[in-house]
Amino acid sequence: MELRPLGTTGLPVSAVGLGAGRIGGADSSETDVDTLVAAALDLGVTLVDTAPSYGFSEERLGRALSGRRERVVLSTKLGYGIPGVPDWTGPCIAAGVDAALSRLRTDRIDLAHLHSCGIEVLERGEVVDALRRAVDAGKVRVAAYSGEGEALLWAVRSGAFGAVQCSVSPVDQSSLSAAVAEAGLRGLGVLGKRPLGNAPWRFRDRPPEADVAEAWERFRSLALDAGGLGWTELFARFAAFAPGVSAVLLGTASPGHLAEVVAAVERGPLDPAAVESLRAAWRRVGSRWTGRV
Numbered sequence: 001m002e003l004r005p006l007g008t009t010g011l012p013v014s015a016v017g018l019g020a021g022r023i024g025g026a027d028s029s030e031t032d033v034d035t036l037v038a039a040a041l042d043l044g045v046t047l048v049d050t051a052p053s054y055g056f057s058e059e060r061l062g063r064a065l066s067g068r069r070e071r072v073v074l075s076t077k078l079g080y081g082i083p084g085v086p087d088w089t090g091p092c093i094a095a096g097v098d099a100a101l102s103r104l105r106t107d108r109i110d111l112a113h114l115h116s117c118g119i120e121v122l123e124r125g126e127v128v129d130a131l132r133r134a135v136d137a138g139k140v141r142v143a144a145y146s147g148e149g150e151a152l153l154w155a156v157r158s159g160a161f162g163a164v165q166c167s168v169s170p171v172d173q174s175s176l177s178a179a180v181a182e183a184g185l186r187g188l189g190v191l192g193k194r195p196l197g198n199a200p201w202r203f204r205d206r207p208p209e210a211d212v213a214e215a216w217e218r219f220r221s222l223a224l225d226a227g228g229l230g231w232t233e234l235f236a237r238f239a240a241f242a243p244g245v246s247a248v249l250l251g252t253a254s255p256g257h258l259a260e261v262v263a264a265v266e267r268g269p270l271d272p273a274a275v276e277s278l279r280a281a282w283r284r285v286g287s288r289w290t291g292r293v
């Protein structure tokens with residue numbers, strides 16, 4: 001698996017990372033997570049992204065990675081969920097870092113994202129300063145922001161972050177020409193989340209989850225041309241080679257699905273005409289759609 005620089009952070013990351021949002025629930029066992037992590041490492045996947053809001057994902061990863069923690073760039077998120085401490089405050093960030101270190105069984109978080117706060121939180125400064133102090137203390141290597149729209153652009157331009165995370169796929173193109181391109185030029189790492197756009201082709205009828213339903217509606221409206229490729233391959237290669245993107249985060253609980261996406265990305269960038277066809281469909285139909293948080 002290709003290793004790429006995460007902007008100018010000095011961290012190399014695999015072009016495909018494991019998004020661990022699907023392994024925190026009751027439908028995954030600790031054995032399943034061990035198997036998935038072992039498969040990821042075998043495939044050369046060295047980037048793993050989790051969050052406190054993904055059920056038991058952090059705890060399970062901490063356990064599965066014990067003894068091999070140094071083989072991955074470990075990414076998580078902050079800003080909420082500390083009992084007795086108001087969300088989106090400096091103390092919540094400080095306590096959140098310590099709680100994540102403990103759940104992940106590590107002494108250092110490689111990438112810590114502010115998890116989808118609005119621009120007003122960023123502008124207030126308190127939370128950004130608290131994250132910088134965690135970097136100064138050696139508990140976090142790279143301060144990062146995850147989000148969309150004006151807050152993402154603010155984060156890219158602020159100088160406060162070494163990396164950002166946002167949605168990138170044929171059904172999530174709203175950040176490509178502005179925030180992602182500018183992040184690349186400024187030397188920030190960019191993690192493309194939802195690279196399959198939640199794989200909307202799987203559903204015959206409108207799926208129940210709001211974010212997946214939105215992707216499904218976009219997919220139908222865009223009426224994309226797969227150009228003879230499978231949808232998984234088309235989406236994965238589009239996202240992984242979008243200008244400015246350092247790596248994509250595939251959300252999966254399935255070693256086979258991860259291997260399929262790794263193999264697709266190893267086939268390299270899409271033909272430029274295929275990329276232009278996806279970009280043109282977006283300009284025609286989707287240009288007013290905002291980034292899916």
Ligand SMILES: NC(=O)c1ccc[n+]([C@@H]2O[C@H](COP(=O)([O-])OP(=O)(O)OC[C@H]3O[C@@H](n4cnc5c(N)ncnc54)[C@H](OP(=O)(O)O)[C@@H]3O)[C@@H](O)[C@H]2O)c1
Binds near residue numbers: 115146254
């Ligand atoms: N920062 C944020 O606010 C935020 C928000 C959303 C996502 N993320 C990050 O991005 C990651 C990915 O996002 P996501 O899971 O929402 O979207 P995604 O990666 O676009 O889609 C994941 C969905 O596609 C399925 N899938 C995966 N590989 C497949 C394949 N080869 N063929 C068919 N279906 C496949 C998965 O199910 P299976 O388990 O069955 O494979 C899952 O339901 C998350 O885990 C997280 O790390 C961050």
